Amino acid sequence: MKFEDIQDEDVDFGAMLEESFKKQESRNDLVNGIVVKILEDENQAIIDIGRKNEAFLSLDQLRDEDGVILFNVNDEIPVIVTGNRGERAAISYELAKKKAALSEFINDYDDEQEYIIDGIISKKNKGGYVVDCEGLEFFMPKTLSYLSPKNDAMGKKVKAIIIKVDKDKNSVVISRKELIERDKAKTQEIVNRLLESKDPVLGTIKKITSYGMFVDVGGMDGLVHYSQISHKGPVNPSKYFDEGDEVSVIALDYDKKKRHLSLSIKDANPDPWKSIDEILGVGDTVTATVSNIEPYGVFVDLGEDLEAFLHVSEISWDKNVKHPKDYIEVNSEINVEVIEIDKEGRRLRVSLKTLLPKPMDAFTKEYKIGDIVTGSISSTTDFGAFIKIGAVEGLLHNQELSWDKSITAKNSLKIGDDIEIKIINIDKDAERISLSKKALEVSPIEEFSKTNKVNDVVTGTVKDKKDFGVFIELGNRLDALIRTEDLYPLKIDEIEKGQEITAVISFIDARNNRIRVSVRRLEKQEEREAMKQLNLNQDNSMTLGDALKDKFK
8 A cells, every 4th residue: 555545534533542541551550569579590579569469570671781680679669560460460660661751751741842753663453553762652543654554564663753642641642644744745845846947956965876876955865867967978976976975956857656756967067069069179189087998998088078989999009909908097187189079979089099109100210111120920810920010010921921832920930029021012101011031031033043044944843733824843942834825735634733844944033933934935946956956967968078079079
């Protein structure tokens, strides 16, 4: 049952109170007793209350906090008769103390003042509940309790207001309903004022949670959801506020059924995105505070309730940034350049590296194409290796690693090792540097060209066949190409790998490590040699005949 579902009834509280205590009058008499005997072994005291039989009282009621017995034999003590145990009366010193304390409270009660009490429901009877407040027992009628009869109220903490004091009956009536109705009226008054005015009001942060903050606005608590704290978007409130801080808020809505007031801090402050063009522009350099670091980038606070994102690629010119925390610390101040303003998406992007000197500029001032340098192997890939030279990286492609094409970066290089290379190209605009290791070595063609020249006859083994010709291996990691048209009289379809072919050198390119040979040219060359030899033989025969002819004339 909810508070709104409880209906008021016309109740005579005086009659109800009288009925509540009527049954107890005969046995709740307050009398003075005399301590006759103290039986510590039995933890009891024998008390004379003026009846035929003496009464027994537990010593636990007569001890102080330290366990010391407060009375001696022949001492007079007040007790209340609570009933009978056989022929003896049952008595209570504790109830007598409570009744005496209640009498004192009632005697001192000022009906011009308002008394609000906090207590615990200790008993239940037909008319209502008995609420214990620091030893004093007050009566709370059911109709004034705002408690559902379906739920067990025993032990429940309640706050109530005193509405009636009966000195004759030594009783006090309290009402929880009165306080709740007052609170509801006060709440509605505050809510109406906040929702109607829409003006920012000052509140105090009472509690901070992961989903927002509870703020006290004039005696009522409202929730500022974490999405309503900043124009930056959802934020962790504990990073920006402490409990006890004062903040300006605006009321958004009130759920009367749930009694839930929604507040906003961001709506109480100007939206910076409405005047972003007056605050920032692309290319501006600003000082920002690092608010959060993630593996993919850094969030920075620009002030004016604006937050920007610094991507990991914009932190340094070094392309191998593993984690932003290696370069930046939370709460540190850094200078950044605004590189993008997305008004529709309400996003800002900034860069740190654009304010730093470009490593490529420094590199091109110190090095040029053709220079031989030493670098450190930073990574290897299927196509080559990246070599760190100072603050920049260059690519050593597999084709430039060795004259031996079977050697690759992955099977021959180790990350972290130093390597000597030659700069073969610098593209400053694209920030690419091409390197070569084989350029520092004598190529197989250069070695070959020292002992071989065009028109020399060579023999090689078929290594591979292509549509455009055949590659033959001449030894020492040297391949030569025979174009299809230069194979004649051989036919490419009839040639097999491993077959030996003799041809004549037709082209040597030592710079690009290329050599071509020709079977056709060999055939023609052999024909010329045969014809030359034949002509030579013919000339020699005629000369001898002529000589003999002249001799025998």
